[in-house]
Amino acid sequence: SAVISQKPSRDICQRGTSLTIQCQVDSQVTMMFWYRQQPGQSLTLIATANQGSEATYESGFVIDKFPISRPNLTFSTLTVSNMSPEDSSIYLCSVGTDTFGSGTRLTVV
């Protein structure tokens, strides 16, 4: 199965700023998925990123808040924009059902 390198592993950010999370895959994949895991909670899908087209967002998530780039078949970024303390979560990328990144633990102060 694929291997994902996700960066940063954690960050503490000021409210109102933005953070970009990167995921690099060691093989070419059609789709990448971005999830949010709030403290002690389950994973919720934010969006599906297909190379060469706009990402598809789930209900409750919007492009202005979580812009996603997918410039090639091995890389994707998720930006958390204009952050507030409610955005404090773990953000994970995946390449389908069997491989997840190690997560980015974001704390907004």
Added chain:
Amino acid sequence: GENVEQHPSTLSVQEGDSAVIKCTYSDSASNYFPWYKQELGKGPQLIIDIRSNVGEKKDQRIAVTLNKTAKHFSLHITETQPEDSAVYFCAASTGSGGSNYKLTFGKGTLLTVNP
């Protein structure tokens, strides 16, 4: 959309005992049901999965059963060890696994195995 319910939310067992975690799903179109183990500070790790054309699957101490009629599936861990302690998530997908299908997760079960 799909809704996955998972029970119990916490489970504490003695080493060597069995642990069972149960999930139900709502979308009859779902046909792929993976289970994940998540340790602190790590991403979910796929430990076993089952597809809708199979009723049971076993891998050493771990087994999963699926009842499509009742829309529920369960994870069974036998001879538990302290290193089994983690959060376990069930999930459902309308794909058959692999690259192109999104997952709906249950809320997770914190399993503690006491030595």
